[in-house]
Amino acid sequence: MASAPPSSSLLILLILAFAALVCESRLSADYYVKSCPRFNQIMQDTITNKQITSPTTAAGTLRVFFHDCFNDGCDASVLLSSTSSNSAERDAEINLSLPGDAFDLIVRAKTALEFACPNTVSCADILAVATRDLLTMLGGPHYTVYLGRKDSRISKSSLAESNLPRPTMPMSQLIDIFTKRGFTIQEMVALSGAHTVGFSHCKEFSFNIRNDTHYNPRFAQALQQACSGYPQNPTLSVFNDIMTPNKFDNLYFQNLPKGLGVLESDHSLYNDPRTRPFVELYAKDQNKFFQDFAKAMQKLSLYGIKTGRKGEIRRRCDAVN
Known part of the structure; x- marks a missing residue:
């Protein structure tokens, strides 16, 4: 005996629920144009003020972004603080040297955005946009950041x-x-070009x-x-690019x-036959490096993102709701 067809009202509810899920999961460059019209301006103001007062913020934010994305996706899990029952990512040994200015920037941006449009903008989106905008401030290439990520509820060291x-x-x-x-060898080399700004701690290479x-x-x-x-001073560090340490270029x-x-992995890029051709290409052609870096960063910014009900919009970036 055939089962009775669902009522029209149930069908409508199912269609609406599916439509809402699809809409919620879709990323776009203008995701906040209606829900938070001042999003871009608030981000720009916060980023500019922080970078002017603390010029190492750009490189630090790029590093935090990379450490977030490569560990189970770009979901702001690296921003969560540890609790009495959980050791979070930022307390992992490899993350202890992540710079405080980057975390401070995200807190400032989140605070301003929560005031303007509460419970609307995710910490993951803030980190993604801040990274892109800071790179362009240093002379790096612009690329589109698609928005609509949700924040992870899980963070484990x-x-x-x-x-x-690791560089070793x-x-x-x-x-x-x-x-x-899902990244090619060429994309890996292009992303390694981020070492054109920022610094490395002596503990990462001095033994070698x-x-x-x-x-x-x-x-x-x-x-x-x-x-x-x-x-005696584990905070000692040196610039990755001794020529133009605060400029994003191909030096x-x-x-x-x-x-x-500076790092062992830097030397390996040039000495390994699989990566050396791309090092030589980018050394000769900055435009090609910028083009490939922008594409790789855009791809990285979408890696493992959480959308829809897979995550949440945290009220504070350092704690789950």
């Missing part, structure tokens, strides 16, 4: 330790980490300076002197053949 790449990893392992997330013959000898000596007090790639890379 153990996942960060196992998911994030062999190139095969680094390539594997990227390709498992004397043993790695790929360093320019004078540069190695300068690094040893800069990091001589590292055991990072030009430095690598000269032995002026």
Whole structure:
């Protein structure tokens, strides 16, 4: 015996529910145009003020964004604080050096946006837009950020330790980490160009300076002197690009053949035959680097995002609702 067809009212409810789910899950560049009309202006004002007062904010925010996205997607899980029952990502050993200015920027932007349009803008969207806008402030390429992400309710330090790449990893392992997330070797090299700004802590490379013959000898000596007090002062760091450390350009790639890379992974990019052709390409052609970097960043910003009911819009970026 055939079952009775559902009533017309039930069909309507099902259609409306499905339509709402589809709409809720769709990302767009103007996602907040109606729900938070001042979104772009608030973001611009907050970012500009923070970067002017703390010029290292841009590079720091880029690093926080990368650490967030590569650990189970761009969902602001790295912004959550630990609780008595859970050790969050930001307390993982690999994340302890993430700069406070980046977290402060997100808090400022979230506070202003909650005042203007409560419970509307996700922390994940704030981090994605802040990263893009700060990069352009440093002279980097502009790319469209599609909005509508939700914030994760889960953040575990153990996942960060196992998911994030480290500068001491062999190139095969680094390539594997990227390709498992759908990124090509060329996209990995393009994203590595983010090292054209910012700095690295001495603890990430000082043990290797004397043993790695790929360093320019004078540069190695300068690094040893800069990091001589590292055991007593673990916060000591050096610029990734010693030529133009606060400008987003292709000098990072030009430095690598000269032995002026800071990290072991920097040297590996030039010395490995799988990645060297792209290093040479970007060293010669900044426009090509900018073009590929922008595409890779846009792709990264959409990796593993949470939409619809898979996440929430946190009222505070450091705690779940």
